[in-house]
Amino acid sequence: MTTLDERQLVALVQANLPYDTRLFQQLITPYLPTLKGYCAKLLNNQSDAEDVVQETIIKILTHLKNFKWAVSFKAWLFKIAHNECINKIRDRRWDTLENNDEYLENIIGAESTHQDLATALSALMVNLSFSDRNIMLLRYRTELEFQEIADICNLKISAVKMRHKRVVEFLKGQLRE
Template sequence: MDLLEAKIVKRAQKGDRMAFAELVELYKDKLYNLCYRLMGNSHDAEEVAQEAFLRAYANLKRFDSRHKFATWLFRIATNCCIDRLRKRKASYSLDAPLDDEDGGDMYGILPSKDPMLEERVLTRESRLELQAAIEQLPPSYRAVIVLKYIEELSMQEISDVLSVPVSTVKTRLHRGREALRTYMTP
């Protein structure tokens, strides 16, 4: 994949828009998921992911092919998320679904005959509680937690994405986990 990716990136750097479209297709889901975990909602995640792709396209000539394209793209997206989080004020979308994750509506309040419903509800509540706790973290801790545990990047890859030393990544990861423990403790 890396050799194929390198060829696609070289074509894109030479101005081939279809090559860049291939890169978007390769990374759109991973980038959206990263942005969703950092931003906490789908609307902002979509906007930030688009912004990251636009910035990547605008700066494609500056990409150093000795590095992984994914790391470079994740760095751009993470920086866009952190910038947006710093500027964020409380915002509410009128077209947001009642339930962020599943797009629920009023039909969701009708009783179900599914015997596994209680287990699914508890699992979903745990995920929502964890996501809420992650959203309370400062952006620098949030980025490290998401990149490590959700995107499953190595310490070195996180270091590359965030442009910080590995020791800083380890410190932020430790402090982020400690903060999560306090947020998750009843």
């Protein structure tokens, strides 16, 4: 059996919805771990993240027929998740912290896993503004390109790159202290 690329799979899913969701499940499954992690870190609340992931999947399923390739499917998926996270933040206050922080090492270029470093970075990330934390999570946790992040956040690419640079410098400075 041949493996379908993302474009072929999206086209098949669009053609078979709403009657056959097996292909939709095949399309969405590879993104679920990253999507769950992104939402959990952005919201700092596992329960809220699970709600947002469910809402995101429902929205994707509902609107996939109208999806056009202006952006990648992955960027479109995370744009929907981003908007759902904002809606969740508007609805509730949150204050718990998820402990899955291996992506944080990429932010400052750490070469090995170090629990104290991950803990320190996690604590610093919580104190970043929503926008800055979102940019960092989209860049390092979901591995999106700066242009895709700019599209998701409705910012210019130069603004995303500058905020990213400032946050990295801030984090490095805080870790030296």
